[in-house]
Amino acid sequence: MTENAKTHVILLSCGSFNPITKGHIHMFEKAREYLHKTGRFIVIGGIISPVHDSYGKPGLVPSKHRLTMCQLAVQSSDWIRVDPWECYQQTWQTTCSVLEHHRDLMKRVTGCILSNVNTPSSTPVIGQPQNQAPPVYQNHNNLANKPTAVKLLGKVSESLGKMCCARPSMDRFTFIGETHTHTHTHTNQLRILLLCGSDLLESFCIPGLWKDSDMEVIVGDFGIVVVPRDGADTERIMNHSSVLRKHTENILMVKDDVNHPMSIVSSTKSRLALQHGDGHVVDYLNQPVIDYILQTQLYITASG
Template sequence: MAAASPPPLPPYSLRADKLKLLSTCDTALATSPQPVVLAICGSLNPIHNAHVKLYEAAKAALTSDQQSYAVLGGFFSPVGDAYGKPGLRSAAQRVAIIADAVRDHPDLNVDTWECTQATYTRTFYVLQQLEQHVNAWYTQSEPQAMQQLHAQGRRVRVVFVCGADLFSSFWRPGCWPLHLLKRLLDTFLMVVVYRDVEGEVKSAEDFERVCQTSPALAETAADGRMTELDMRAYHFNFAQFDSPDDTSSTAVREVAVALTEAEEKSGSTTERERLQQQLASMVPASAVATIVEYYGNGGG
């Protein structure tokens, strides 16, 4: 039986209730910490603990003694329905799950601009819109603090946070339109979070080596416009997960289906409890029930 759908998403507005006030940060001087908001994009089908750990690792890296950033909060931005990935739950369902997952988190919220667009929206435009909305909110909420930032030639900046797999896809032909990837790297700060695993790339130094030794990427658009992208020109921040976490959305969906089937078939109490505990170890506790409701039937 198909799960009941949540109400349609309301018209877009920035969910700013968890953003820290600029007045709580030291922004008096041009050399003061740069205020930033972190953004994590993806299908989030569904969100799980490793997604939350992306934020925690990136925040820790940016606020370490070697860095000078003031993290004001963070947003998950799920793709819209037009992304068309098989098995993708509706934006309304995924937003409801994310909202439940971050309900008790002090910093994190969900941003719905991307998933309310009628067409698939590239990451550059998602980050661009989020930065505009965040700065507009601070301008309205704290005009004096924003005037001070502007006088220093600064603004609240969005930081793009991603995992190592997504970062590696920058080099995959056809995966990223190079003219948009170049604009993204020219405009936004970035943190790449990686797992401590065996392999060729297993440290920040390894990632830096790849960036410094890879040949420049090139693309010719349909209109003949040529784009060349040299990764050596950019600085990337690298962070490591605090603890290993190989949770995947695929695994979460499989456990949700198995749990639903065990409950419908009146399976053994031991098996149901095992599956419940397994799911609870993969996703925030506040999202377990919603994930089972929307993914337990296994259909699209």
């Protein structure tokens, strides 16, 4: 299949990211790898969209911290970006609304996938926190490759365009599901897929948790990419939801090793490790994220 014949994909992940873990980044990498292996898709970008503060989840730290941690976690990625749109709305937004926002945004900006177009000047600056004392938790194997604030901010300054958008080399996109009355010689299909773990997929089966109309839009109009987590039985989950069974063709199950260390990493485990002074937190979180948490004293006590 030629590149023009493949569907170009943006992976969008919604969630608390409280804090963002290595497992979240692993999901993006495994999903892109799997989609490319199918020969039907080209992943041209990834978007992390942290939830609004009013979501009401116990222990949710303010979005200014979660945005900064997310930005630190992907500072070395050339394709994953953090989008603050959800956090800057007046109130909590549904996953369906977030997907529709990004679809409409991409339609308005021809050939340019903007991630931070609505970012106000108060958005946290991507930067490496500078600590006077060495971190309590530190992965010494990665110290040699740890970027300094000067290097990182210089990189951002030099490639601001890249930080804001990913520009695929194509004439135009046709969004999946759109009907056009005119044709073009070079038309590429663009699709926004919701990236999630099997735990979110399982939540679709909980009566009353999701609106049926929202599930129809998420799975039917957009589609989802599911990365297995903690040995979940995805086939059993699929059989428990009529909406999931109805739109099986729009659900892409990543063939990942269920015993992979990253499949059991979670934000909850990371917070507990921080509260208990567990050095294994370096297995859960990237070093810049750990540095920021220690600098701001997030999650260190059970109440935070």
